[in-house]
Amino acid sequence: MSTTEDPALYFDCHVFCCTNVRPEGHPRGSCARKGSVALRDYMKDKAKQMGLKGIRINAAGCLDRCELGPTMVIYPDGIWYRFASESDVDEILQTHIQNKGRVLRLMMKPEDCPAKAKT
Numbered sequence: 880m881s882t883t884e885d886p887a888l889y890f891d892c893h894v895f896c897c898t899n900v901r902p903e904g905h906p907r908g909s910c911a912r913k914g915s916v917a918l919r920d921y922m923k924d925k926a927k928q929m930g931l932k933g934i935r936i937n938a939a940g941c942l943d944r945c946e947l948g949p950t951m952v953i954y955p956d957g958i959w960y961r962f963a964s965e966s967d968v969d970e971i972l973q974t975h976i977q978n979k980g981r982v983l984r985l986m987m988k989p990e991d992c993p994a995k996a997k998t
């Protein structure tokens with residue numbers, strides 16, 4: 880929800896990539912153990928290479944969708960993606976951020992959350 884009193888967005892696009900790490904064998908797993916730290920670094924470098932402006936790509940703590948990870952969420956759209964490879968990251972940067980589209984094959988839905996039953 881936004882109001883007319885809200886200031887303009889500071890970043891046009893703000894990406895949060897989970898880089899949380901849990902001990903080996905934790906029942907929920909963690910994004911860092913699935914490669915998210917290197918993929919987030921790759922995403923930052925690639926966004927720079929592509930010359931994308933108004934974008935910030937931050938490392939985040941646990942986003943609470945661990946089983947589906949590595950996970951990221953992009954604001955202000957509020958779109959969640961699973962990213963498991965550099966080619967996934969490339970597609971998200973090109974299709975979502977550069978062309979303002981959606982990468983449907985990687986998008987998570989609200990019901991995609993095995994740890995928490997939605998009521």
Ligand code: FES
Binds near residue numbers: 897900908940941
């Ligand atoms: S460890 Fe990444 S969402 Fe929880």
